[in-house]
Amino acid sequence: MSTPQLSLQLYSARQVLETDEEGTLARLAELGLRNVEVFDFVRRAKELSDTLGRHGLSARTGHANFLSPEIAQVKDTFAETLEKTFAAARQLGLETVIDPFVPAARWAEEEEIARTAELLNEAAEAAADYGLRVGYHNHSQEFVHSINGSNAFDLFVSRLDPAVSLEIDIYWAAAGGKDVVSLLRRLGSRVQALHVKDGAIIDDPFSSDTPFDPARTGQVAPGQGEVPLDAALAAASDAKFAIIEFDYYDGDIFEGIEAGVSYLSKRGIV
Template identity: 70%
Template sequence: MSTPRMSVQLYSVRHALEADEDAALGRLAALGLRNVEAFGFVHRAAELADALDRHGLSAPTGHAGFLSPERATAEGEPAPTLDETFRAARRLGVEILFDPFVPAARWADETEIARTAGLLNEAAKRAADHGLRVGYHNHSQEFVHTIGGVNAFDRFADLLAPEVALEIDLFWASAGGYDVVSLLGRLGSRVRALHVKDGPVIDDPFTSGAPFDAADTRQVPAGRGEIALDASLAAAPDAEYAIIEFDHYDGDIFEGIATGVAFLNGKGIA
């Protein structure tokens, strides 16, 4: 059993980054963090790499959408190619790149689940040429449906090549009362990162058809909610990263992260 390295998903402080990137990164470093998980970096990898370096931060993991080839950017331009995405990830120093979201409709259909797994397996081959690993980060829509008596996410995992990594978001995997500890046990060494996120056990919002409002998640600092964080950390002995994240937080986000840092420090994770 190895001890994961602590990190924080930069999406948690997105508003602070927009206001003053250097100040926000400085505050994260002052909390004792040395690793971050990047997002939205493909068009500015060199710039972000320089900013992280100024504050003694590294981005060994990152999020980028590469499993939806039909997607376009917000400006209507074609999405970056796989090779463009992977080059940007390596420029930033990313070791494992996770696709953060595949829409809910694709988890209700066995053919679409197989297609998604196939796209990820192919991406893993291409990523290896760049010295990069790839994987998938869950929300809750992956656990709603059953395919041939098997949960959709388990079916997906069974179709993945051995080199594909999984990043389990403990808050989202617990939504709807799903047993995340048992899930981690089944996935075993595939789990290379955890999103250490806490709050109430809510229902899956992504298949309801209603607009998603992150404020409705009522997330709280790690150790203050209902998610089985202790048991989950113990059930993922091969995880390389324990990553603090908030989709939304009603208080001072840096105070929330500081509480998460203290929680993980108390588990011997730094």
């Protein structure tokens, strides 16, 4: 069993980053963070790398939409998208590039699930040429469908090349109706990163016709909600990163992050 390293998905602090990036990153460093997970990095990799470096922060994982051009709103081919994404990742010093969201409609049919897995496998092969890995980050929509008696997410994982990593968002897996501890034990070493997130366990909001409102998630600092984080962390014995994230936080985001850092540091994750 290895001890994961502490990190923060910078999306958690997106509002304050927009108004004061330098001050925000300085504050995060003061809270004890040394690793962060970046998002929206492809268009500004050099600038972001320089800014992180000024505050003693490193990024070894990052989120980029390369499986769903409709989300990324780009007209490049798949190969062009991968080339730009991986070149930017190299510039930042990332180890793993993670696609954070494939829309709900693509998890209801076996053919679409197979296509998503195939694209990830192709991306993994291309990433290897850059010395990188790729991964997938779940929400809840991946878990709510069954295909011929198999859960959609399990079917997806069964089609993935072993080179593809999984980043399990514990909160969203619980919202998808999964026993997250059993899930993590079953996935074993496939899980290289965790999103440590807490709150009330809600129903999957992504497969409905109602627009997703992050404010309805009721997210709180890790250890203060209903998600069994302690047991989940113990079950993910091969995870390299424990990454704090808030989709929404009703309060001072720095206080929420500080509480998350404290929660994980008490468990030896620093």
